Amino acid sequence: MAAPAEAPALETARGRSLLPGLRRTLAPIREARGMPRTMLWLGAAITLAFILVAFLAPVISPYAFDAYEANGKRFPQLAPPSSSHLFGTTVQSTDVLSRVIWGAQTELKVVIVSLALSISVGVPLGLISGYFGGKLDRTLVLIMDAMFAFPFLLLAIVIAFMLSGRIGQGILTAAIAITVAYIPLYFRVIRNHVNSIKEETYVEAARALGARPFTVIRKYVFFNVIQNVPPLATLNAADAILTLAALGFLGYGIQPSQGAEWGYDIQRAVSDTSSGIWWTGLFPGLAIVLLVTGLTLLGEGLNETMNPILRHRVRGKVELTPASTPAEAEVE
């Protein structure tokens, strides 16, 4: 993992500005060809479409997420898709299409909060633990491993259950429940990467010149390990949506009065299936599948373009000369 990252690091150390670092970080994306490129762009397009829907919900949604009437006329109950209700209506007479559209907004809010929380806790902990090592490192690793070993859905359920009594069942509760389950992931990846590069020559050189630990971390280590975050965060966002939907399905997610949530809608649809009603469950479910697929494609695409082990160039066959093999063997 570290091999190709070495050369750029020297430049990051010299050039103080963020821009060259950013350009270098983005270079593999420009160079991407073939399947990773398709995955990357398709994933980005789907994800962007959902973000747009989330922002434009008040404009494009035919009704409010909890509206059961318009112009004083109550909507029909469990009406099949028609021109007035494209996706049909639910047992509470709400419009399925509106709930799907507003649901995108709920997902976006929860994902943003939970990603921000888990990155801002997991990454610094990983940096400190990996760089300083010692007792602190061992304790943190043990705790994180214990958390990691635990089925994360259960962890999220328990946290949501505990928090719902204190701060209610809202976006923050759901986001924290998801966050707790994902902190160990960032911690692990960052810590292991820091651990592997802290003995690199350029880091040692910085230390030898008398740089303080936090300067070394900030200037030399941070930019190398932060490359792990975008693919991880994208895949994590996909997972977070599935977890949020699962929480909603089990009844520990967003309160129905606070916003539309796809998992909750699917749970309400379970009782409809026995009478053959498909539209109440199908559309929110498809929204989840599509958004998670988009995020996964984006994450996998990023991973394949940025992860040197998986990176696959068109000239790949020519490159498999002995010169490149030792480097790859070393990486593993």
Place this chain on the structure above:
Amino acid sequence: MASVAKGTSLRQYALTRLALVLPMVFILLTMVFLLMRVAPGDPIDASLGGHAPPAVIEQIKKQLGYDKPIYVQYLSYMGNVARGNFGTTITDRRPITDIIKVNGAATLELTFYAMLVALTVGITLGLLAGRFRDTPMDTGGRLFGIVIYATPIFFLGLMAQLFFGSFLGWLPVSDRASPITQATLVTHTNIYTIDAIWDRNWSALKDVMLHMILPAVTLGLVTAGVFIRLVRVNVIRTMRDDYIEAARARGISERAVVRKHAFRNALVPVITIVGLQVAILLGGAVLTETTFNWPGIGHELVNYISNRDYAAVQGIILAFALVVVAVSVIIDFVSAYIDPRIRY
């Protein structure tokens, strides 16, 4: 193979690994205990619905030891767990060990068949996608893996219920068996397929298997997504290794190279992943059981949570945690036995 040196190192590895389990279990126990005690509100009051007279609450608290200082509670909790006593639920006074035995068996049965489905589908598609990299086969396999991974278990289950249950009417969509079978089947192990075979009750076996199909396939397919991805990457990585090149250079047919050299080595890491998957499978089981009304331990957990029964939640969560730890230890032993490089 079985030299003295290897035996010692494997035993040493086993001992080290077991020694590492203890702090892990200790941390898990403490975490579960703390999580449940920092919970807002009075657990006893909450589990009785919040309307019980104070005298009753006091009495039950005394009975369960909730009136003692927190460190005393912690120590007695640890002591009880060490003796295999996981406590009793507050709402219906059921021993947790009973829940683990009866409902745990249902979960075990479900996850076993789901794992079979996941491994069969995942390894087959993963091997094919990795072997025929960058062909339509690869694209199709990967896309299937991604989409199936993106599908919430309960949504796939719902669609399966709708299609095979309501629409086609082919398969039962809830419970472990039909009422008649439930009444007649003698439960030796609570694992229905084994019980039915035990008594040579073939009609019950058929009924139980039919009930198993939708939940197991749903849970299995969703879990398969991860296997497809990992097997594929492993095959690609192995195909680049020197010994594959060497085998080719020796004139071995491409078929044999792939089958005997690449696939076999690519599958070793899968064993480790099976271990990690168990944790995810258990999380998925909670959702599958809720969707298909499967009376497993996850189904019970969800019930007890909605009744706010802290003691039950604590006990069941602990049971889950111990299973995960136990599986990870077993998997480590197996992979250390297969791959000597893993031992440390």
